Amino acid sequence: MTAPNIRQIIFRNLIFLRGGTMKKRFITALLMATVVLAAQAENKTIRVLLANHPYADVLRPLIPEFEAKTGVKVNVESYDENQLTQKLTTEFATRSSTVDVFMTRPLQEGKMFYRNGWYENLSSMLKDTKKTPSNYSFEDYSVSSVNAVTYKNDVYTIPLVTEWQVLYYRTDLFKAAGLQPPTNFDELIAAAKKFTNPSKDMYGIVSRGQRGAAVTQFSSYLYNYGGDFITDGKAVINSPAAIEALKFYGNMLKQYGPPGVTNMSWPQGQALFQSGKVAMWTDASVFLGNLTDPTKSQVSDKVGVAMFPAGPKGNHPYTVVSWGMAISKQSKNKDLAYNFLMWATSKDLAIKAMIEKGITMARNSVWTDPTILAKFDKQLALTAVKIGAIGTPYDRPLMTAVGEARDAIGDVIVMSIENGGTGDIAGASNNATKKVNELLDAAGELGK
Amino acid sequence: MESSKDDPIPLVYIGVLMLDSRFIDKHVRVIFPLPAVLFVSSLMIFPVLYTLSISFTNWNLTSGLPGRFVGIKTYLAILQEPRFWAALWRTLYFTVLAVFIETILGMIWALILNKEFKGKGITKLFLLMPMVSTPVAIGISWTLFYEPTIGLANWALKLVGLPSLKWIADPNLVIPSIILVDVWQWTPMMALIILAGLAGLSIEPVESARVDGAGPFQIFRHITLPMVAPVILTAVVLRSIDALKTYDIIYAMTNGGPGFASETLNIYAYNLSFSYFRLGNAAVVLFFLFTMVMILSYIVARMRTALEN
Secondary structure (H helix, E strand, C coil): CCHHHHHHHHHHHHHHHHHCHHHHHHHHHHHHHHHHHHHHHHHCEEEEEEECCHHHHHHHHHHHHHHHHHCCEEEEEEECHHHHHHHHHHHHHCCCCCCCEEEECHHHHHHHHHHCCCECCCHHHHHCCCCCCCCCCHHHECHHHHHCCEECCEECCEEEEEEEEEEEEEHHHHHHCCCCCCCEHHHHHHHHHHHCEHHHCEEEEECCCCHHHHHHHHHHHHHHCCCCCEECCEECCCCHHHHHHHHHHHHHHHHHCCCCHHHCCHHHHHHHHHCCCEEEEEEEHHHHHHHCCCCCCCCCCCEEEEECCEECCECCCEEEEEEEEEEECCCCCHHHHHHHHHHHCCHHHHHHHHHHHCCCECECHHHHCHHHHCCCCHHHHHHHHHHHHHCECCCCCCCCCHHHHHHHHHHHHHHHHHCCCCCCHHHHHHHHHHHHHHHHHHCCCCCC | CCCCCCCCCHHHHHHHHHHHCCHHHHHHHHHCCHHHHHHHHHHHHHHHHHHHHHHCECCEHHHCCCCCECCCHHHHHHHCCHHHHHHHHHHHHHHHHHHHHHHHHHHHHHHHHCCCCCCHHHHHHHHHCHHHCCHHHHHHHHHHHHCCCCCHHHHHHHHCCCCCCCHHHCCCCHHHHHHHHHHHHHHHHHHHHHHHHHHCCCCHHHHHHHHCCCCHHHHHHHHHHHHHHHHHHHHHHHHHHHHHCCCHHHHHHCCCCCCCCCCCHHHHHHHHHHHCCEHHHHHHHHHHHHHHHHHHHHHHHHHHHHHHC
16 A cells, blocks of 8 residues: 555654754744834835826835835835726725826726725824925815815815817928917817828727727817716716717817727827827827927927817816825725825926926916926916816716716717717717716716 | 743644544545635635525615615516527627627538648647737737728728728627637637547547548548537537627627627626626626526536437
């Protein structure tokens, strides 16, 4: 039989282990030391989740400075925006989270995170002069940006970045054609038509056409037609105004947009603009830096930024707090987390991000300081001033199930683009409206 | 030996005790397969059963509440969902067409490689390359090829004077375009399995048929094909199961788009769980997918036994 042999071998090995007293003591000591060290490290370590966003690019290289100054070890993880929402939601919902600080999109996940108690309430800490540095000045954030992160009179997120929809255009092409950047939808279509030349792979305009991603950039078109996503707690994507907007957007991108636009979100739109294949691009204000960067863009010195053009019902493009930073309610290191939050959202870093990366920060003071503005793109600064009074403070339906609602609405946008603004768009938007109402109902938000 | 105070860890004692007794001798049949059983049950059986249990709940992460048992309510809801049926047919369409093409091309490749010719080794090597590439990298590369304005695919079409296509941006072409990628990646596997089958065949029936005056096509049709059929079936079932669950290349290329035109069951389940956070609904969809795979395996296993007899 083989079994006894194996048994004997194992047994002999065990005896051998028992004999090694010195070695064993050494190993025990080593183990104990590791445990003690690990425990100590744990007290001084925080876990920070960032998005792949230009602001995170500013923050990440500076973290060693924060670590040196405070002695706190910061473990940083970075994710794409959708993966970040997934990661946070699954960790928080299963109550297994070790996240301390995270970047968050107030309009995408704010309602859900607040509702489920996943954000730490920051109000009392912000008022506490022992915890909040004297030069932090939370009053520096505009009322509208604080409103976007306030639930029942308490603040749950620090606003980081504001974004609004703009029109990027090619200054050289417009100059050669003797045109000014379009100020209304008629001029937009006329210009798009003029610059479209498929035989030369040149297209008049690009904007997002990819299902869920398209919804936010479609929103300004919707508002300028007098439409909205939700009114009085009910979906209104099938209103006559909304259907007009859907037809306009679909027709514009089918006629004058690049082929394959229904698979395009911002990376694809940006790539086409950078490679000089489109004359105009409507998207968020945050991308200017990428378009004017000569290492990334073939048209870096030919980029203009203009106000989003007005529609039949005026001009109300979105202007939103696209990103904020928050502390997890489940965090076991809230004081350390708050220290990090104060540092990462400080005025100094906001100035740095404005000047070095052209990021449109949420603090008011960076927009009034002439020395900062001198180093910032003039045209973009001008749109920032104008948008304040006329903008719409959201770019997607405000609800708990935003992701699913965006897909339902986005599907109608895709259909409209595929059919060039014709076909049964009313029927498709009725379906989407029904779907969004079901989602509102399931979350107890219908009619509220 | 020293004082037993700080001496062995209790676990070691138990181990020694067990070894000393005739425990192992008696239970060797249980103990030896135990690691494998533990592995399979914790990493395969448990997740399946757990998914099944979630499928009877309305667990939704956005609500922040644990799932409540709702019986087959979620099943009924999914069965009424047009997106589910569309995804189901799309999955079948993708699987049947992809595996069919791969089998035919794989057979042709295998017949070619079964002959001796110069450069056979290097041909085999190149044939293997798509199979060992990373699916997400493949997806991203092919997305660039398919780009309608600047992509390689339309450039090639133009070169031979054909009109350009929208490829994965065209709702009617997106599944065939992804099938093309799947064929490119997995035909080599079919070829290799069939080649192994061909290599194992005895040569006598073929030679006696040739002596009797049969042509090459007749030999293939009436002798080689029937003999290698069980191997082809094995290859087909393996590939079909894989094709049914295709996820990575679709996710990397279109994430189910444009619109929902390339949303298969797996992509749908992914969206349900990680974009919409409806874990109950996702579990139901996955349960259907699992059932499909099981049924397919069963049918093919039966066909194979029938063929072999």
